[in-house]
Amino acid sequence: MAGQKVQRQTGVALWRQIADRIRTSINHGDFDEAGMVPPETALALQFGVNRHTIRSALAALAQEGIVRAVQGRGTLIERKERLSFPISRRTRFSQGIGDQVRETRSVLLATSEEPASTELARQLKIKIGTRLVRLETLGQADHRPVSRATSWFPADRFGAIAEIYRTTGSITKAFRELGVPDYVRVVTEITATHADEGDLADLQLSPGAIVLVAQALNADLDNIPVQYSISRFAADRVRFTVEN
Amino acid sequence: MAGQKVQRQTGVALWRQIADRIRTSINHGDFDEAGMVPPETALALQFGVNRHTIRSALAALAQEGIVRAVQGRGTLIERKERLSFPISRRTRFSQGIGDQVRETRSVLLATSEEPASTELARQLKIKIGTRLVRLETLGQADHRPVSRATSWFPADRFGAIAEIYRTTGSITKAFRELGVPDYVRVVTEITATHADEGDLADLQLSPGAIVLVAQALNADLDNIPVQYSISRFAADRVRFTVEN
DNA sequence: TCAAAATGTCTATTGATATAGACAACCATA
DNA sequence: TATGGTTGTCTATATCAATAGACATTTTGA
Structure with a gap:
């Protein structure tokens, strides 16, 4: 070489x-x-x-x-790692990488309520201006940040999701408590870009670093959208796996 | 802002x-x-x-x-573009983006025959050392390079694939002529990294640019692996879409 | 036709980046 | 314990990156 x-x-x-x-x-x-x-x-x-x-x-x-x-x-x-992150109809953060690390954790960074923008309304198939709960979360594996995500949920069904998530650290559990026993991934869009200011801080990256961006839509078993999320992963720490 | x-x-x-x-x-x-x-x-x-x-x-x-x-x-x-590239069981380069651009083209850069490495043998489920045909190709959309790929095919079944591909510019057609009427995507792994020397040249990028890397396995309808490929996409020109 | 707003060009200065060479400090092992 | 191989530190120099300011050139519109 x-x-x-x-x-x-x-x-x-x-x-x-x-x-x-x-x-x-x-x-x-x-x-x-x-x-x-x-x-x-x-x-x-x-x-x-x-x-x-x-x-x-x-x-x-x-x-x-x-x-x-x-x-x-x-x-x-000292350290080498690239977690494999499966993308399938049943994509879950903690489950997917659970067997690759000792500990996964999810932290709630911020939350707020806001009206649906044109884009969010289109994705979630609701009317513009419908109230949404927004969650900013940070995914960690063995105490190292792996991903940061912004998620939106219709407020009428999931107004209490922030509080439940804060205590359980799990979207799946929060959904279950709010009457959604199961949910599936409808579509995932994957892009890559340079890390922005927030990425550098939350994911502990250095400028010029790469983030993989996954925009995902989840729906309940009646195929009604329940969550739209934009997740940003440190590209040198993860790899996506699509099983067809 | x-x-x-x-x-x-x-x-x-x-x-x-x-x-x-x-x-x-x-x-x-x-x-x-x-x-x-x-x-x-x-x-x-x-x-x-x-x-x-x-x-x-x-x-x-x-x-x-x-x-x-x-x-x-x-x-x-002058120009803004990010082609949407679907990843599904029936992923094809030209079909996927065909409705987004006027012209798609695929160019054969190089080809050779080589024995299967440990990694390739594992992916294609064959013995180490089995002879493979290697194809280096460049995918273009409206005369702008979008992706460069290296593909491997078992030489016993697809020894002539390079020649057919050179004339038709299509893997699908080449497969058909060689007795594989249809094939499906088994698994796709997606990562992102900085552009290397070859990316800069073939995809006309500047250093520090990002490439999305898709490692894919295709199999025929009997679920026998027929192609393993590593494709590198200019990240600012494409987006992957995973339909579940 | 004039003025405002925008890009183009020039000079000068400072700090970060990269090269070059020399030597010190430390580790493994013959 | 002596030696070769490795990282650590220092000085010096040249080039690139970034700031600062001034002014020219071009377009647009009042």
Whole structure:
């Protein structure tokens, strides 16, 4: 694997490009045998840059907690992870990744009531201006933030959902208490974009990082829409799996 | 929309962060009424940076062909597009986006024959070392590159697929000629990452750009795997839609 | 036709990024 | 314990990124 090129004068510093590539390689398992990253001098040769530039890249990865440099020995890999997140008719946050991590948790960041916009009314198949409950939530796996989501629910049926969610930390349980024994995923739209200000804060990312955006519509068993949500996932921590 | 913050000293130049945000806004339709981007002075105020920094961002977008500055008038939006790409049991490249653009085309970049790696053997449910045909293809919509894909097919059944694909430009037709009247998508894995060197060239992207990566397995009607592919899409040009 | 508003161009200065080289400090092991 | 390989630190220099200000050029519309 000789001479991987990096692009200059593109507005993305070399150290950041290299940090992104090394992080990808770690997640891909390229250095699993040694359990550590190649020496700085080797990386400098490989990427065709100065050793100091490599050091900047590794310092950034150390800041993220991905590697740890030990003088005299080398740079050890501390953590590698990319959770597989299934998307199916029965998509649930905690269930889907439950067998991949020790602990999943969901935190309510904020909630409010607001009238349905044109777009939300179209998605939820209701009239514009219908009152909705909005929930801002943060999904965590083993105490590391994985996703942040904004969800809307018709207020007439689910006015109390925020309070129930706050105590149970589960949408599924909240639905059950409010007379929806089961629900299914109708459609999911997936895009990718750069992390915005909120992503950087909530998901603990660095600028230029990527988020996968999933816009989803859930309906009850009578096919009546019950939830529309926009979830943003740290792209280097998750992968979506669509089973057909 | 006042005072959107940009992050400093993160290895991503301010002009690039701002270019990415403006591109996203354009694709989101934020400036559709005017058909043009706000004045440079207004953007400078909004992002809290110098006007020259805004000009660098707009120059980058002009280079991509997304906007065009006209002295005395303003900066016009030239192009906005994000194709919707359905993922379902019957996912096909050209069919899926056929009604959204005037012309879709698929080009064969390269082909070769190679033995199955451990990973490919696992996916295609064959023995390691089984001979495979590898196809490198480029998908275009209205003469703009949208995706690049690497596909593998068992060589015993599909040894001639490269030649047929080269003339027809269609996997579906090639399958049909080789005795596979129909096929279905078994599973799709979706991730997002930064564009690599090949993406930049083939998809005409700039560094720091995002690609959506879809790893897919297709099987014939007897549920025997016929194709494993890794497709890379320019994230700002497509969106995946999962119908459940 | 003039003025306002917008983009285009130029100079100057500061801080971040990248290269280059040298050497210190530390670890593993022969 | 001596040696080779590794990370840590320092100085110096050149280029890119960002700010600041001034003014020219073009378009639009009052």
